[in-house]
Amino acid sequence: MLEIRNLFVAYGKIVAVSKLSLTVNEGEIVTVVGSNGAGKTTTLRTVSGMLKPQSGEISFKGRSIVGLSPEAIVTRGISHSPEGRMVFGRLTITENLKLGAYNRKDAAGVKIDMERMFEMFPVLEQRKSQRAGTLSGGEQQMLAIARSLMSRPTLLLLDEPSLGLAPLLVEQIFDVVVELRNEGATILLVEQNANEALRISDRAYVLETGTVTVEGPSIELINNPQLRAAYLGLD
Amino acid sequence: MTMNYILQQLVNGLALGSIYALLAIGLTMVYGILRLINFAHGDLMMLGAYVSSIFISATVVPILFAVMIPTLLMAVMGLIVERTAYKPLRGAPEVAMLITSLGVSRLIQNSTVLALSPQPRAFSLPGDLTKTMNVGGIRFTQLDVLTFALVIVLMVLLTLYINRSKTGMAMRASSENLQAARLIGINVNWAIGAAFVLGSALAGTAGFLWASRYGIIDPFMGFLPGVKAFVAAVIGGIGSIRGAVVGGVLLGVAEIGFVGFLPPEFSGYRDAFVFTLLLIVLLVRPNGLFGASEVERA
Ligand SMILES: Nc1ncnc2c1ncn2[C@@H]1O[C@H](COP(=O)(O)OP(=O)(O)OP(=O)(O)O)[C@@H](O)[C@H]1O
């Protein structure tokens, strides 16, 4: 569904991603792990059109999306829930969700999806006319995910959804991700919480200084003792 | 000093403050999204005043045209300035836009000088509007009433638009986090364009009101009011429309108060007073009266 080939991305002279190739198939959860500064966020931001690659190819459902605006990419079915959540704190929860559906024309469908989000995240419904800035970190993360689902994406990019959350909330977020997959979503998940992320995903990539060093089924990465020590910092 | 005198100064201050408020709204909307101090904003007010003067001197057309035409034309002008001068600088450092706006300001002023003349010209309203009425010893003109009514109506409309419409929602989101707005697929150029169109329209209206109040227009008349309106926006809390309105009105009242209540030899310092006020407000409340705290912005 998503195919990244030989991607190079730089900030000025600083090369952040080089020679990166990555595939996400329909219905999969694919995890990307890697230490701070490895280029995970840069990769996602390039997929969603916020950054222009220096070279390389990104195709979605068989068509190139390089050079398209973020708006066009959302319309094609990719939605990106950014690192640090970035909910609109001065807007209400309902407004945040409506904006997630900004480019949709089917008002009735948007309404149905809004109800669905409230079913999935009851906290949001209870506080729907409050400013998003009054939500707790975990609730804001729920809102960020719900907001990106409002565009009805076929591919969801999640950048460190568990960042800065208490263990109980981390569990909840991962439960949500699994639930979404069970409903048929395809997810590219970036996580520092490698252990958890690998447990729920099908395949995984390890990123180091902007390039993929290891890839394979998540189960193999979990059980590979060398990887555990060297890349994942487990045990 | 009589009560009447105080009330009289208050009426004058409110009238001046309403005009600052109109200008400040456009400045605060644009700053909110682009972090741009748009120095050319006051010059659109000046252009609005010149456009308005055409209709004022032609006695056959109703006065309504003198308000509406500059308002509409400046809306278009604001969009043209945005698309030609500022849009190419998206992503450039903020200081590049700032300097560009100074350049645009100069360009508009000097083009007006070249096309017309550097000489001030009279802007005389039809007699009815400037006839003074006396209510309980306080004098005001129909123009004062018109000013308050116009400003209140425009503000209500604008607030409704910003709070209820989809574009208004997109503008607020863009003002809070431009990156996130782009990411979720908001056409931020549309939101920025809307901010310029609405703000510049209000500057056009302000052009009519300012010229009517002072009875004289010249190509450089817009710059200082523009800068003062920015001061008002900062006092109110930059990015906040409510703040721009309150800041504008407060500044107008304070400025007239300064002139009206201190001995005449201080009057020459009225501009210095405005900027001193800004410094004091920034020291006491760095985010202005209605400014978002850093926590809220995060
Ligand atoms: N806006 C920027 N300007 C310049 N360099 C940047 C910018 N953003 C990221 N970088 C650099 O690019 C590299 C990759 O950063 P990126 O944010 O993609 O890493 P990451 O894997 O998401 O890290 P983290 O786990 O900390 O979120 C880093 O060296 C970083 O310093």
Ligand SMILES: [Mg+2]
């Ligand atoms: Mg990151």
